[in-house]
Amino acid sequence: MTRITVQLTDRLSTLGLRAARRDRPPTLVAVAHGSRDPAASRTVTALLERVRALRPDVPVRLGHIELNQPLLADTLAALRGEAVVVPLLLGRGYHVKQDIPAAVAAAPHLAARIAAPLGPHPLLAEALHARLAEAGWRDAVPPGAGVVLAAAGSRDPDAAVDTARTAALLSARLGGVPVLPGYASGLGPTVPEAVRALAALGRERTAVASCFAAPGRFAAECAGAAPGLAAAPLGAHPAMARLVVHRYEQALSSAPLSHPAATVGV
Template sequence: MTATTLTGRTTSTASPGGTPALVVVAHGSRDPRALSTVRALLHRVRALRPALPVHLGHIELNAPLLPDTLAALGDGEAVLVPLLLSRGYHVKRDIPELAAASPARTRVAAPLGPHPLLVDALHDNLLEAGWPLHAPRDAAVVLASAGSRDPESRTDTGRTAALLADRLGVPVVPAYASAAAPTVPEAVRALEARGHRRVAVASYFTAPGRFATECAAAAPWIASAPLGTHAAMARLLLHRYDEALKTGGRGAERRALALP
């Protein structure tokens, strides 16, 4: 089966043998760096699995929007993998509802986090920002996330913080740019009050944008870059795709139970 993309190119919607296409579902952003980052990440995914058709759909703000991407697939099969780091409204409601309204036969994978591969990316980005190989006793990290009113989203972010703390051997406190507490400045102040003189901010965002920029500006020491196109992100997208094929798309429900 073939379909015409929004750019006018004709592309296959299913890989040889009828393997479902991978549709990466990004949130969308007014920051042009976000779209270019997501496109570069999909390029890495395609390089890892050249025979797999890989498509992009946004929830809002950017083209192609997810309904348009799914419409272009016709009645083909697809696995929707949220380019999102935790459970929340988009994962639980928006994406499943958009999938159900499409002609395509779809399964919805779990969000990316929490997962050890995300910790690999966070760790590498901190090292690149100047984190020492042997962290001093007075160091600590604020894990800066977008935030959500959904308590399960905060649970997922807290689990990532715990995994990163185990990796670094220092305290890691989750904090949020919106909709949840503490904020990044509040978390920084709390750590400093506990005697941590070197507090880094780990950017737990998939791409550059306003929230990532604001959180990085609150760092009193170093701030890492967003997860972006790190190799672990491409591998994790494919892992969630494969997982959804095995579980029938029930991975989102299983996030509350166990890693990975």
């Protein structure tokens, strides 16, 4: 009888552990680009701490596309069960369309899906607005004010579409102040070219909004090209944490977890 009781207890315990695993929310895998700037890693860590505070029930892991550890492939290899991969990227492009899906496809042991990138979205515009305000922007601006939305840039036309949509959202948030994209790479226009375009429209008081998730070379170069006020990267702003959680939850509500993964919520 004692042996039967022990076996039954062990069996019930095993079943309980399996049920607990089934009830646990899928792991949120945040994907950062990676940077040689040590401030980038600190910034992403701070952002994910805010994410954990918003959803303490959700396991949160980090993977990088390049330059920093852990790499996304290593993070996915160490996981089991279900995952939602959330790019900490601000629009579509090669990393979102190629690199991240390839890494997920190389982890067939996971039931995974890929969330949409963080932008465009009103929460992104909220964070951009807040960073401009921190840098000294006042909403009661003179008629000659304009903003350049500085972004990484890409040769993918969808990336330019997403940045233009973010620029429009920020313009609306600023009460109609013109906002033109300027890029650190890709097909342009560059930040200086966007500044000149605004000047041609009579907008001589130009600020630069930093559409970068974390500090790095591109963010520093774009800030250095600002003729005046330059906002800090978005970093761990509370709106960014809410946006990461939103993309995670949006992906979960879009379709059952399955493999091969697909990008959802775009």
